[in-house]
Amino acid sequence: MAKKRQERTLVIIKPDALNRGLAGEIIHRFERKGLKIVGIKMIQLDDIILAEHYAHLVDQPFFPRIAKFMSEWPVIVMALEGLEAVNSVRLLTGETLGRHADAGTIRGDYSMSVQANIVHASDSIENARKELARFFKPEELFDWNCLDSQAIYAEGEGEEDDDE
Numbered sequence: 001m002a003k004k005r006q007e008r009t010l011v012i013i014k015p016d017a018l019n020r021g022l023a024g025e026i027i028h029r030f031e032r033k034g035l036k037i038v039g040i041k042m043i044q045l046d047d048i049i050l051a052e053h054y055a056h057l058v059d060q061p062f063f064p065r066i067a068k069f070m071s072e073w074p075v076i077v078m079a080l081e082g083l084e085a086v087n088s089v090r091l092l093t094g095e096t097l098g099r100h101a102d103a104g105t106i107r108g109d110y111s112m113s114v115q116a117n118i119v120h121a122s123d124s125i126e127n128a129r130k131e132l133a134r135f136f137k138p139e140e141l142f143d144w145n146c147l148d149s150q151a152i153y154a155e156g157e158g159e160e161d162d163d164e
């Protein structure tokens with residue numbers, strides 16, 4: 001019986017998605033799921049922020065290739081909010097290697113690659129918090145009341161202890 005609360009998570013729409021004209025499609029998928037966009041902008045990443053963001057991969061031989069790919073074109077960064085949003089967005093994203101990702105996931109439907117896999121999504125609540133702070137200033141994140149939320153969730157959902 002865990003209390004489920006609204007979470008925020010970071011998505012990056014990667015250069016392969018932009019180059020293939022898929023940005024709108026990806027944003028649409030998250031919106032249709034019921035995730036609320038609380039921040040969105042286009043930015044160009046540099047080696048410094050990429051070394052921080054991909055700190056767990058910095059020592060890998062393929063890191064320079066990822067850094068080049070992620071910094072050569074702009075990306076779209078997005079903050080999404082919802083109940084258990086971190087896990088929900090990872091499920092929608094699918095596994096890292098696109099050609100092995102489940103059909104129906106974003107990577108499963110649009111990617112054949114390990115590197116060009118359309119989106120980044122935070123992998124834990126703690127990392128989501130760090131990544132949102134890395135890419136957004138506080139004033140770029142919005143608290144807004146989505147009129148649809150009453151249709152997306154049951155009354156009181158996320159406020160009580162759920163019996164799951």
Ligand code: UDP
Nearest residue numbers: 057062066095096114115116117120121123
């Ligand atoms: N990546 C890669 N080759 C690898 C592993 C990762 O090019 O062998 C890239 C890929 O774009 C991936 C990103 O590095 O999305 C971050 O890797 P991670 O293991 O964190 O996967 P993710 O959390 O994105 O599924």
Ligand code: MG
Nearest residue numbers: 120121122123
């Ligand atoms: Mg990761």
